[in-house]
Amino acid sequence: MSRRPTILDVAARAGVSKSTVSLVLQNSAQVKAETREAVRAAMAEIGYVYNRAAAQMRSQTAGLVGLVINDLRNPFFTEFATVLQMTLAAKGYATVIANSDEDPDLQAKLIGSMIEHGVSALVVSPAYDDAGDAFDQIARAGIPAMQVLRKTDPRTGLFPFASFDYAAGSALATRHLLDQGAKRIAFVGGMEGRAITEERKSGYLAELKRAGIAPFTHHGRSSRAFGVEAVNNLPDDVDAAVCFNDLVALGMLSGFARAGVELGRDFRLVGFDDIEDCAQVWPLVSSIGCDIESFAQDVADGLLAWMQTGETPPPEHRAPVELIARTSSTGTID
Amino acid sequence: MSRRPTILDVAARAGVSKSTVSLVLQNSAQVKAETREAVRAAMAEIGYVYNRAAAQMRSQTAGLVGLVINDLRNPFFTEFATVLQMTLAAKGYATVIANSDEDPDLQAKLIGSMIEHGVSALVVSPAYDDAGDAFDQIARAGIPAMQVLRKTDPRTGLFPFASFDYAAGSALATRHLLDQGAKRIAFVGGMEGRAITEERKSGYLAELKRAGIAPFTHHGRSSRAFGVEAVNNLPDDVDAAVCFNDLVALGMLSGFARAGVELGRDFRLVGFDDIEDCAQVWPLVSSIGCDIESFAQDVADGLLAWMQTGETPPPEHRAPVELIARTSSTGTID
DNA sequence: CTGAAAGCGCTTACAG
């Protein structure tokens, strides 16, 4: 039990040269099947473990992908991270995951650390208010990197942006609420001025304009807590709401439950993202479904192609969304 | 813009030898402050990026920690993973995170990959039904590794186990429900026979025995969906429940809301884990608080000590838990 | 299809 065995030990054991062992490790077709088997057997016998650091140093590629997320505790991002990690793992890439916790300085540090670790590519759902350091760093390192779900760097040629068609989503939600007979619809949640808030609001505003109804927006944090409080901060004539996201909608659901207001009858609600909870609370919460699983897979596939063939993903990709109408907006039970 | 600069380029620029540059990189005290500054300046000027693969190869340490989680989508584990990652990042370690999705084969592959990447330590919340491959692999590699929240390998000397004092938790919950006047208390959720289920059940069984009341257990998956259905599968005289976890409790909450049963009055409920949602749904859900944030920090600290000083954590650590009584069991509003 | 040689970018004793 001295040191870990190396390819030299494997070579000695199998009676071949170390180059041959290296070729076997890379599944090269130029090694005879028989030789390959002998080498594999030798590896198993002596308990050889591939040393990626050495390989990485020589070949300049680590089989490592970095993922930096602004809020990893948000189930929407967790699901994204999980599917991305699993898809990449299936292709032989390990994923270094980090939560920037909406902190641009931490984000810059994390990205720097990942670059040092030699990640082959990065996926970033960026914190807002970044001074540009994060992506400048990546640009200097010349690593393929994508912006997902949030865009903070305008260089989408360099850092392609992938997200959902949020404007279409809120338009769908608004039209649906009007169809259900809503007279005055509020838009609740989301920090004013942020790109994602404005996108999600734009479809709502467009539909209301078309219907000749005045909008009412109540902005704020995208949390359950904000949703709970929002219930008490709406004008009396508001009888429906499009929420910035499901967390806000779920918070409003709790607030209304507490206040004895029956959702789907006294008030109509549509969330955004269709996280799992929407179908598991009562009343069931209508939402704009963003198929995060397919989205994460698409991102993974695009990234793999980029790393392997050099083919850059399109500068902007908008995944389709759909309305999932449930009790909170229809009042019907299923 | 040819290749990335190396310490040789930095040395040339700063007018020192490459050893000096290396020492500066390691914050060695033997370099004069003045020299250090000159070297740092040179690095910044030429855009030097530390190459960890090379360092790792020579020093045999990567500054990388592996985290393998059986279900990364579960908010309890997400929180754990997030805090662990952030604590390690603050100490200069990057974290490779992977979701084994309860699949022992995938788990073995992921651990193998992490070992190849040269992780300095591993933290595993293992999938059940592992044939032992996972930890055997780690044992062979001789890497510090901890089992957290679930124990599947009995070698706690080699793989220390850290978790919460679950038995005390369910005893607390049961006693509390009895104090509230519950006559017949069920234990709902958790797969029968699994260590964690049996632990969480043991305190419940002990308290009921003490009170001379017959237990009623309804086992099953630890999901909201199971909780929703469980509501319809309890004997009529059951008027309270200790749930295996909060997901089950939240599912039951939805089920009762749908059935028009008022929690805290018609039925009393205590969950387990005290995830964020408990305080944000309505009625508020009582739960056994497991301070996952402190726990994750303790695990991180223990692991850092182990890596740095070789001091092994205790074979078994049980973090204390507390009862958080809320509306679902007390019927009172705050 | 296989072998001998060079080199990836660092760290680590060792001399000075």
Added chain:
DNA sequence: CTGAAAGCGCTTACAG
């Protein structure tokens, strides 16, 4: 406090 030299374990042309 600083410099010259060896070597970590692979991959990569290049010969054969």
